[in-house]
Amino acid sequence: MSAPRIHVINPNSNETVTRGIDDAVAALRFPGGPEIVCTTLKEGPIGIETQEHVDGVAIPLRRIVEADNASGAFVIACYSDPGLHVCREGTSRPVFGIAECGVLTALSRAERFGVIAIKQRSIARHIRYLRQMGLTDRLAGERPLELSVAESASDGTLPKMIEVGRALKEQDGAGAIVMGCAGMARHRKPLEEALGIPVIDPTQAAVTMALGTLQVAR
Amino acid sequence: MSAPRIHVINPNSNETVTRGIDDAVAALRFPGGPEIVCTTLKEGPIGIETQEHVDGVAIPLRRIVEADNASGAFVIACYSDPGLHVCREGTSRPVFGIAECGVLTALSRAERFGVIAIKQRSIARHIRYLRQMGLTDRLAGERPLELSVAESASDGTLPKMIEVGRALKEQDGAGAIVMGCAGMARHRKPLEEALGIPVIDPTQAAVTMALGTLQVAR
Amino acid sequence: MSAPRIHVINPNSNETVTRGIDDAVAALRFPGGPEIVCTTLKEGPIGIETQEHVDGVAIPLRRIVEADNASGAFVIACYSDPGLHVCREGTSRPVFGIAECGVLTALSRAERFGVIAIKQRSIARHIRYLRQMGLTDRLAGERPLELSVAESASDGTLPKMIEVGRALKEQDGAGAIVMGCAGMARHRKPLEEALGIPVIDPTQAAVTMALGTLQVAR
Amino acid sequence: MSAPRIHVINPNSNETVTRGIDDAVAALRFPGGPEIVCTTLKEGPIGIETQEHVDGVAIPLRRIVEADNASGAFVIACYSDPGLHVCREGTSRPVFGIAECGVLTALSRAERFGVIAIKQRSIARHIRYLRQMGLTDRLAGERPLELSVAESASDGTLPKMIEVGRALKEQDGAGAIVMGCAGMARHRKPLEEALGIPVIDPTQAAVTMALGTLQVAR
Amino acid sequence: MSAPRIHVINPNSNETVTRGIDDAVAALRFPGGPEIVCTTLKEGPIGIETQEHVDGVAIPLRRIVEADNASGAFVIACYSDPGLHVCREGTSRPVFGIAECGVLTALSRAERFGVIAIKQRSIARHIRYLRQMGLTDRLAGERPLELSVAESASDGTLPKMIEVGRALKEQDGAGAIVMGCAGMARHRKPLEEALGIPVIDPTQAAVTMALGTLQVAR
Amino acid sequence: MSAPRIHVINPNSNETVTRGIDDAVAALRFPGGPEIVCTTLKEGPIGIETQEHVDGVAIPLRRIVEADNASGAFVIACYSDPGLHVCREGTSRPVFGIAECGVLTALSRAERFGVIAIKQRSIARHIRYLRQMGLTDRLAGERPLELSVAESASDGTLPKMIEVGRALKEQDGAGAIVMGCAGMARHRKPLEEALGIPVIDPTQAAVTMALGTLQVAR
Structure with a gap:
């Protein structure tokens, strides 16, 4: 029924x-x-850092979903899940958001989870979204790196992530950590080893759920 | 790090x-x-229908997890998630419960979800567990088939499942259905086609999450 | 400080x-x-009926807010509060959404409130938004007229509104009613008289809150 | 229908x-x-500081509401909303409480709000009331001035209010502040300027809602 | 320390x-x-049926508590718990409300509880109070007898109580019933036998808790 | 109907x-x-410190309840309430858990309660259980003694309990304290005197509720 292809869309350019x-x-x-297949939203901003960025890519994402008849599932690879509901409205095929899947996956690994955000100013938006999903009860805390998206791509970010992750674990009581950004995957394993608790890359979590959905639908 | 094997344990015999x-x-x-690998808990009851069944298999499941050094992840394949926490306590490897994963997966597919239970008397236990997980906010409803586990394995169950699923969709507002039993997987696809909304087999949901966890850990 | 002008923007055209x-x-x-001052978003759809409509007007609304230096407060006059957060991000002046203000005002009038929606398919979106605001605890229910926005502007809608309002009051226990649309204001008074409980026009509620904010800031 | 008069009752003497x-x-x-019209409850205590004060003015407030046929709406101007439900029971005209309206108005201005209380011992009562209203989800925190009501009327209170408001903003994450007392209105503007976030005077919030209700009912 | 006497106050006359x-x-x-010791509040109304009745007895109850130095614990024997907080403020000795204790006791007996109210119009007040206590999560439902307090004292009430209790059990899913009135105790046993689930008399529940408190304090 | 005997079972040996x-x-x-009557579960561990201990005694407790036809009520005297639901399933007589009854009793004494745990690692289990019961809204906090069960039986524990209790009261805002262990009863009174707020021994709380149930059932 569904085509055996997962389209992962990076909403930034x-x-x-x-x-x-x-x-x-x-x-x-x-x-x-x-x-x-991983693609880049050409008209997206260089990084999704504001509500304007989030809302600005919603309709472009919808257009991509509508135009792509070759994929059986979609993943929106930004931790603000931009356009998630409008994309779902535009197709009967499953559309996954990485923030949603990252949190859901964390809930399968620990009593309480923490989130590492790139920026302080994103946290209120993330909490509001968590409340929208009805998933706040097991949040231990969210703490920012205060790095730009660009900086977060440099090698110097791991020590800072360990510091923030340790605060989430030891001060806030998190038993698992969600990396609140699509661009941190390469830090997942060393961060997990440093912290000693599960660390979730949200894009991997979402693609996993997409994979399962497509496979069982065959 | 983790061995590339998922051990799915059926807690009934x-x-x-x-x-x-x-x-x-x-x-x-x-x-x-x-x-x-799917195995059967030999000392389990023929079906997990009561709290006594649930609690009776917890320690035996823990022993199996402890004795199995060849697997990198475990799935407890009963919709009451028996022994989930005691198994997690006994290993640093991930242990997934199918009820937890089934619900979490449903949350990635719809605003509100419904659950098809085998028996009316399981529903209070399921609701209590959902409250324990902090995941009640998006439950549309749970309705029973009122079939024995044995009957639920017969071909006559599909029409009844469609009837119950339709009530969950149309009367309770469910946008996705979780089949509340490990033994209904073969009905997933026809039920989904009949209802026109996603139907989640919880064992598939849990094995998917286990698969993702093992793959990204390599 | 704030200019003594309230700009009410109708996001449909x-x-x-x-x-x-x-x-x-x-x-x-x-x-x-x-x-x-009440203005029309020229590039808006003829009615806001879908998530695509909601998300499609967010950035255009932001542009209007940014371009208007003459107003001290803004009201987004659509019951889905499109673009509310992105507009707030773009100005330090207050921006009010009519759904938010309609519900908040209802909470000052009754123990539990009901909402009359135009369409069934909007209800899931409204409930999700109510959960995002953390305001679900006192919702008695939401019921649809199942009229088009155009039909809702006709005189024949009042009897239907009374029927739906009565169901919200008598079956769901609502002590106040929010009219879930910007275009129903002229039905407020006769509906209130027919039902015998407060009926809130959400645009009036939002403009009231904007008025108060501007006046006390002088 | 309703008389065009708002009766604001100060429940202290x-x-x-x-x-x-x-x-x-x-x-x-x-x-x-x-x-x-603003009046004083002659038999009220000199300040409402205890539960005994709160409960002691409930029936006297009801008598005032019942005896006043010239007003179309009432505002009870004490941040404990004394007698709110018993007054509502006694009239079909709207009765507003300033605590309720202050919080509802704050919810229209920020993701999370903080409350400045006069006294530490009032906070448990306020939180209990917030829980009664079902509005705790977005409370950032409540902190006391630890001033007597009399002191709170002196000019020396503003620096203390700024200090407490800053703690609510910076440590608790409040995006708006509710002044938890009827007697602080003159500090609203300088406090807002000092903090850089909206500050709500609850009496102004309640009178605004009363004003809107009366105007649209004409 | 505490005197070995429990003072049960009936707030109606x-x-x-x-x-x-x-x-x-x-x-x-x-x-x-x-x-x-059970006493009658002479200045109380003949039955506590309205918010005015509830608020009207708060201060008189406080006076009784303050004047009674011979009792070690107090029970306010009305299902609206009038004056509970103001009485607690006035003494360091424990004061129990029968609604609070009835519900807490029901929570020790069943997953979900139902309440039999005398009157429909009390239910909104009861629900508001349950929300104030933070105890709504396990409420199955509340249904009224629609009898006067006087009628509820007659022998004809039992069949009506069984009918209402059966609806709470079978339609709402209650596993225990709280009789929402101080005057129904003699129906507890036959109602419990008819329904086959625990029935709680709230006054007995509160006096039990008072008894335990006094005994262990010796 | 019920036999006038309460069987208190200590699930450790x-x-x-x-x-x-x-x-x-x-x-x-x-x-x-x-x-x-207080008895010891001979096959229990020397102390219930882990999830394995908790789950390991569930079925043995059920067997004891089933075999005891002489008791009218049961109390499971361990603060993890092991086997509570499976014991309830096995009898129509009431079964009380001391954690549940301790918390319910605390809710009758204060706006918010704190819990003193023996060990840090039990706290996540306790919080999960509190969430299962739907009783988290009024938790002020839980803090550990970090003593072994054996140490907690020594006289040196009281100063540590006072220190932890004071932190719960002063830093977390607890108005009552639940001692989170069956073996601390002799510290109840001196702890209460030191802290100046009610201290609940959960076994006394549960036996009190059992006593009340049996007495009113006669």
């Missing part, structure tokens, strides 16, 4: 981020499994 | 159910992917 | 609706009070 | 507070708008 | 109700245990 | 703890009242 996502989901490509 | 689970997860076996 | 809003807020124009 | 309220609502008096 | 309460708590009088 | 429980409930033994 930063090709480096898209390539990082592509690497992050490589482990979920199997012989005989769904193709996983 | 019904081999037919285990074979059904084995079929249900076949689509998630890939060349190069984790091995997925 | 239906001038008849804008005129109805203009009439609805006439009672809130006072000598010496803020000017209340 | 302190005429200085009543005069402050009268000044606070002056900006909401318009030519052609409702008359706004 | 109906001596027949007080005698019924006295009979209801007789089983909790033990040789060597606390004395249990 | 520590006879010293059982004797402490026996002393703790002595004050609730009355001439003519129910017999209160």
Whole structure:
């Protein structure tokens, strides 16, 4: 029924981020499994940092979903889940948001979860979204790196992530950590090893759920 | 780090159910992917229908998890998630419960979800568990088939499932359905086609999450 | 500090609706009070009926807010509060959404409130938004007229509104009713008289709150 | 239908507070708008500081509401909303409580709100009331001035209010502040300027809602 | 420390109700245990049916508590818990409300509880109070007898109570019933036998908690 | 109907703890009242410190309840309420858990309660259970002694309990304290005197509720 292809859309126009996502989901490509294609929203901003960025890409994402008849599932690869509901409205095929899937996956791993945000100013937006999903009860806390999206792509970010992750674990009581950004996947494993608790890359979480949906639908 | 094997444990002693689970997860076996092994808890009851059944298999499940050093992840394949927390306490490897994963997966597909239970008397237990997880806000309703586990394995169950699923959709407002039993997977596709909304087999949902966890950990 | 002008923006392009809003807020124009200007979003759809409509007007609304330096407060006059957060991000002046203000005002009038929606399919979106605001605890229910926005502007709608309002009051226990649309203001008074409980026009509620904010800021 | 008069009742017997309220609502008096009359409950205590004070004025407030046929709406001007439900029971005209309206108005201005209380011992009562209203989800925090009601009327209170408001904003994450007392209105503007976030005077909020209700009912 | 006496105060002036309460708590009088004294609030109304009745007895109850130095604990025997907080403020000795204790006791007996109210119009007040206590999550429902307090004292009430209790059990899913009135104790046993689920007399529940508190404090 | 005997079961095999429980409930033994019998689960661990301990005693507790036809009510005397639901399933007689009853009793004494846990690692389990019961809204906090169960039986524990209790009161805002262990009863009174707020021994709370249930059922 559904075509065996997962379309992962990076809503920002930063090709480096898209390539990082592509690497992050490589482990979920199997012989005989769904193709996983990662693309960049050309008209997106260089990073999704504001509500204006979030709302500005909603309709462009919808257009991409509508125009793509070759994919069986979609993943919107930005931790604000821009356009998630409008894309769902435009297709009967499943559309996954990485923030939603990251949190849902964290709930399967620990009693309470923490979130590492890039920026302080995103946190209120994330909390509002968590409340919209009805999933606040098990939030231990969210703390910012206060790095730009660009900086978060540099190697110097890991020590800062460990510091923030440790605060979420030790001060806030988080038993699992969600990395609140699509561009941090390569830090997942070293961060998990440093913290000693599960660390979730939300894009991997979403592509996993898309993969399962497509496979069982065959 | 983790061994590439997922151990799916059927906590009841019904081999037919285990074979059904084995079929249900076949689509998630890939060349190069984790091995997925389905076993039967020999000392389990023929079906998990009461709190006594649920509590009676907790420690036996823990023993199985502790004794199995070859698996990288575990799935407890009963919709009451028996022994989930005691198994998690006994290992640093991830342990997934199918009720938890079924609900979490449904939350990624619809605003509100419904649950089809085998028996009326399980519903209070399920609701209590949902409250424990902090996930009640988006429950549309749970309705029973009022079939025995044995009956639920017969072909006559599909029409009844469609009837109950339709009530969940049309009267309760469910936008996705979770089949509240490990032994119903073969009905997933026809039920989804009949209802026109996503239907989640919880074992497939849990094995999917286990698969993703193992793959990204490599 | 703030300019004494309230800009009420109708996000759909239906001038008849804008005129109805203009009439609805006439009672809130006072000598010496803020000017209340009602405008139409020219690029908006003829009615806001889908998520696509909602998301499609967000950035255009932001542009209008940014370009208008003459107003001290804004009201977005659509019961889905499109663009509310992105507009707030773009100005330090207050921006009010009519859904938010309609519900908040209802909470000051009754223990539990009901909402009359135009369409069934809007209800899930409204409930999700109510959950985002953290205001679900006192919702008695929401019921649809199942009229088009155009039909809702006709005189034949009042009997249907009374029927739906009565169901909200008598079956769901609502002690106040919010009319879930910007274009129903002229039905407020007869509906209130027919039902015997407070009926809130959300645009009037929002303009009232804007008025108060501007006046006390002088 | 309703008479164009708003009766604001100060439930304490302190005429200085009543005069402050009268000044606070002056900006909401318009030519052609409702008359706004502020009176003092002569049998009230000099300040409402305890549960005994709160409960002691409930029935006297009811008697005033019942005896006043000339007003179309009532405002109970004490941040504990004494007698609110018993007054509502005694009339079909709207009765507003300033705590309720202050919080509802704050919810229209910010994601999360903070409350400045006069006394530490009032906070538990306020939180209990907030829970009764079902409005706790977006409370950032409540902090006391630890001033007597009399002291709170002196000019030395503003620096203390700024200090407490800053803690609510910076440590608790409040995006708007509700002044938890009827007698602080003259501090609203300088406090808002010092903090850089909206500050709500609850009496102004309630009178605004009363004004809107009366105007649209004409 | 505490005097071995429990003072049960009937806030209405109906001596027949007080005698019924006295009979209801007789089983909790033990040789060597606390004395249990039941008194009538002479200035109370003949029945507590309205918010005015509730608020009208708050301060008189406080006066009784303050004047009674011979009792170690107090029980306010009306299902609206009038004056509970103001009485607690006036003494360091424990004060129990029968609504609060009835609900808390029901929570120890069943997953979900139902309440039988005397009157429809009390239900909104009860629900508001339950929300104030933070105890709504496990409410199955509340349904009225629509009898006067006087009628509820007649023998004809039992069949009606069984009918309402059955609806709470079978339609609403209640696993225990709280009788929402101080004057129904003699129906507890036959109602419990007819329904087959626990039935809680709230006065007995409160006196039990008072008894335990006094005994362990010795 | 019910036999006048309360069976208090200590699920650990520590006879010293059982004797402490026996002393703790002595004050609730009355001439003519129910017999209160305290027994030790011989196959239990020496202390219930882990989820494995909790789950390991569930079925043995069920067997004891099933085999005891002489008791009218049961109390499971461990603050994790092991086996509570499976025991309830096995009998129509009431079964009380001390954690549940301790919390419910605290809710009758204060706006918010704190819990003193023996060990840090139990707290997540307790919070999960509190969420299961739907009783988290009024939790001020839970803090650990970080003593072994054995140490907690020594006289040196009181100063530590006072320190932890004071933090719960002063930093977390608790108005009552629940001692989160069956073996601390002898510290109740001195702790209460030191803190100046009610301190609840959960076993006494549960036996009190059992006593009331049996007495009114006669």
